[in-house]
Amino acid sequence: MSPSVRLQEMIRVIRSARTQGEERGVIQRECAAIRAQFRQADNGGRSHNLAKLLYVHMLGYPAHFGQMECVRLIASPRYNEKRVGYLGAMMLLDENQDASLLITNSIKNDLAHSSQYVQSLALCTLACMGSAEMCRDLASEIDRLLRASSSYIKKKATLCAVHIVRKVPELGELFTPAARALLAEKNHGVLHGAVILITELCERNAQTLVQFREAVPELVHIMRGLVTSGYSPEHTVAGISDPFLQVRILRLLRILGRNNDTASDAMNDLLAQVATNTDSSKTAGSAVLYETVLTVMDIKSESGLRVLAVNILGRFLLNNDRNIRYISMTSLQKIVSTDHNAVQRHRGTIVDCLKDQDASVKRRALELSLALVSAINIRSMMKELLLFLSTCPPELKSHAASGIFNAAERYSPSQRWHIDTILHVLITAGADVRDETVPNLIQLITNASQLHCYTVHKLYRALVADISQQPLVQVACWCIGEYGDSLLQGECEETEPIQVTEDDILDALETVLQSHMSSPATRGFALTATMKLSTRITENVDRIRSIVSIYGSCMDVELQQRAVEYNALFKKYDHMRAAVLEKMPVMDRSSMGPTNGESGGGGVQELEPTKPKQPEMMVAPQPASQVCDLLDLLSDPDEPSLPGGPLGPGGGPLGPAGLMSGSAGGDLLYLLGGLELTPTPTPATAPAAVTVYDKSGVVLKLSCERPLDASQTITLTATNTSDHDISSLTLQAAVPKNVQLQMKAPSGDSLPARSSAVVTQTVLLNNPNK
């Protein structure tokens, strides 16, 4: 029985195994037999045993014990054993295995073998798994084979040289002369290999690139021959003569013509010829055209040629074949920034592709559509994009949403349109938008003061309809809190007014508060909005009080803190409530982020202390004013739970201050001990020294500087104009958790009388989150 039937018999047995366990058993028995056979002396069936082992290896079982057998078989004089041995080497040995070095010598011998099929085995194996050392050892052999051998061996040697150059780039210089000579070959296989070798050499070495630019006319000539030649049974595929070689030559021309005018000029005619004459009804022709387009866009081609290339891509967009539509969009994506107008012409087709069935085509169409949005087509594009958003697959939703926001921000024709668009996105895809959408939208709304009425009506309707989309609910709560009075008035020019009573609004907010779908941040928004309404509405203030006091014992610490503070606002500070809950001023973009360098107090009125402490007289003012300054640093632009953002400059808004201190850490409040600081108007420019304590002749001044963006230096200057010396002067400072404090040594700790000396101390504050 011939041994190869035994191999097929084994395969049949393995396949007929009904369970995984049975298969494992069969394979284990076979492997044991194979191992025993390997240990025996030379018998006729060695190659078949190795073949069986390779099959077992392909099924996923370990076969490392066959590595030495591969080495032995490669060294055998028989062709069939060599063949299987080399196959085993390519499958089991790679450059990470130690045994691979052992075959270097065999390969070297086989490269000089009399039979070209043995030579080809060695070349193939070297090109597949040759390590860097093997390549170095055998490079000269390969070079010899490149020059003088049959075309069968030359083509393999060329690709072997390509592998060597990839592994050991320095050896590229060895092959350059031979590569140049190979371009004169007629055999397509050798020519193909030569073009690949030259491509590899040019990509790695700039001087070689310059050298090979002289070969451009020769390449153009070869290419022209291919394009104009008639049918050849050897090489024609679907009417194209040797598409593989054509594509490779085009790629090489691309590399040679890049950034070089002369080379690009030499190719212009050829590229135009290829672009017009190639028949793209089948994949082969499309492949050549695609490569041509890529080459035209990459070299310094003339504008007529570029337009031709973009038109080819446009034609591809209409092709029935999905693959061709996909690659045309990929290419259009690459050139949309440079040839924007040319691509704009195909906008209609691209937008149609948004409705394609294929997810990858959809993704490409989305990216391309976003890139094509401009001030002129914004309205129609946005319609299409919003339609797409409602039907797009979930993995594309967040990308689409952020793309729409960017486009709206850059090109929106009016504020109302902008707000409408954002609202639409929030309603459709609210769960997938990014966190900074909420503060951005709020800022946009406050800036569009004439649209407050319209906005709040729309948002109220959306809120009543659906409270599951968190960003939408957050924005809606904030707006209702701020502009609830416009909602109650019931009239609005821009949209249909609806009759809303105070109870309706409070019902809506309470639903949000109690719903299990609301996140803690959303609840925070809703609670604050309820509180703000206490100054906007007239009749149901008691209801608001009761809501707020319920949440005073809520499990969520954030909500509880807010509720407790609002309760205090009702009880002890009712006189301040109106001032605290006033409407927010218009924010500008820069105040959303870190506040600019003003520091003279920040103009904030601090509020309810919960535990009035009596700090030492000397020490108290300093931390208090430091608290004011610290609050500048505290503004964290990415906090979505802050409705309305950070402290703005200006003495007006007190609402945010209260909320800010609430979220930044209750300990700030404890420091204040009932102090009231006069709100100083914030200078927008240079910080001035602020007198924070002036009593009995002792004057304490704090001045702030901001040397770096995130850190602030505060200098305390103490002077004593009284008649007594003051000793043991210490500065204590406390900061919230996310701010770093570094106190330098004071210049002294006693203040002599009558201003004879001054004590200074510097404190460094750093907010890394800023």
Added chain:
Amino acid sequence: MMHFLLLFSRQGRLRLQKWFTPTPEREKKKIIRDMTAMVLARKPKTCNFLHWMDQKVVYKRYASLFFCLAIDDQENELLALEILHRYVELLDKYFGNVCELDIIFNFEKAYFILDEFLIGGEVQETSKQTVARCIEASDMLQETMEEYMSKPAF
């Protein structure tokens, strides 16, 4: 350049694997699992190109086998489809109406044909007839060797 070529059935059984870059065993197994999962999950009317890590994967289904080729990012995907098609044509010419069973029972011949068509991750011969002739000649060489080996020695 091509990084690997995989053939697997619709049930995910591997029929042929050719790696053109050195990859550790464990990594190979993981890649095979990932590829199989990704390609088999594709719906029928989608395009034949996938993005995977920093490479492009081109796949095509022929009867019950999926041919899966991973290429560099700057390679021409349409040409990769042509390469797969050419390989199938070569197999078809050699085996005569090739089917999956032919590849299962004669896997080493499938490898030999592949080695005459691709080397080191690139196409070595662009003519179908030349490849077919070379395989025939190698087979002839092998057969004469085997005949010689199995002749009784007198």
